[in-house]
C-alpha cells in the first residue's frame with residue numbers, strides 16, 4: 001500500500017518540507033491577494049454590479065494593474081463599465097500615529113520612484129479608464145467623500161495601506177459609495193497581534209460604528225492575514241445623510 005511506502009521512505013516528505021518552507025511568504029500572500037481580487041471581480045460581474053474599483057495603497061501598481069486585467073478578462077460575463085481609482089503617496093505612510101507603530105510597517109519600505117510607477121501603470125492600463133490620486137490620505141481623502149472624485153458607486157474597495165489611520169480615512173471616504181454587493185478586500189486585517197481595535201480591523205470597526213444598518217458578510221480570509229467582505233445590506237444605514 002502507498003501508505004506503507006511513505007512510512008519507510010522519507011525522500012518525498014523531506015523534499016516537500018525543503019521546497020515549501022522556502023517559498024517566500026510575500027509570494028504566497030500576493031498570490032492569495034490576486035486570487036481574491038479575481039474572485040471579487042467575478043462575484044460582482046455575475047451580479048452585473050455597476051461601479052468603480054477603488055484601491056487605497058498602490059505601491060508599485062502590481063495589484064492595480066492586475067485588477068484592470070482581470071476586469072477585461074471577465075468581460076464575457078457582462079462587461080459592465082468600471083473605472084479604476086488608485087490612491088497613494090508613493091512615499092509611504094507619512095507621519096505614523098502612536099497607535100499605528102509596528103515593527104514591520106515602516107516608511108522606508110514603501111518609498112518608490114513615483115514617476116516610473118505611474119508611467120508603468122499608464123502604459124499597462126491603456127484600455128481602461130484609470131485615475132491615480134497622488135498624496136497622503138490626510139490631504140487627498142480627509143473631509144472628502146467619494147463623490148468629490150466623481151465616484152457614485154463602488155464595485156470593489158481594496159484597502160491595502162497597512163495602518164489604522166490611513167485605512168480609516170479610506171473607509172470613511174468610500175462609505176457613501178457603498179451599495180449592496182460592493183466587495184471590500186482588506187489586507188493586513190489580523191495584524192497588531194490580533195488586537196481588533198488596532199490596524200485595519202480597528203479602522204473598519206470604528207467607521208462602521210455610526211452605521212448599524214451596514215451589514216457585511218464574510219466571503220473569505222486570504223493570504224497571510226487578509227479578509228474579504230461583501231455588503232449584504234444597507235437598509236436604514238442613511239450613509240449619505242450621515243457621512
Ligand SMILES: C[S@@+](CC[C@H](N)C(=O)[O-])C[C@H]1O[C@@H](n2cnc3c(N)ncnc32)[C@H](O)[C@@H]1O
Pocket residue numbers: 033056057058059060061062063064087088089090091092093094110135136137138160161162163166
Ligand atoms: C502594501 S503597499 C500596497 C501594495 C499594493 N496594493 C500591491 O499589492 O501591489 C501599501 C501602500 O500604502 C501606501 N500608504 C500607506 N499609508 C498611506 C497614507 N497615509 N497616504 C497615502 N498612501 C499611503 C504606501 O505608500 C504603500 O505604497
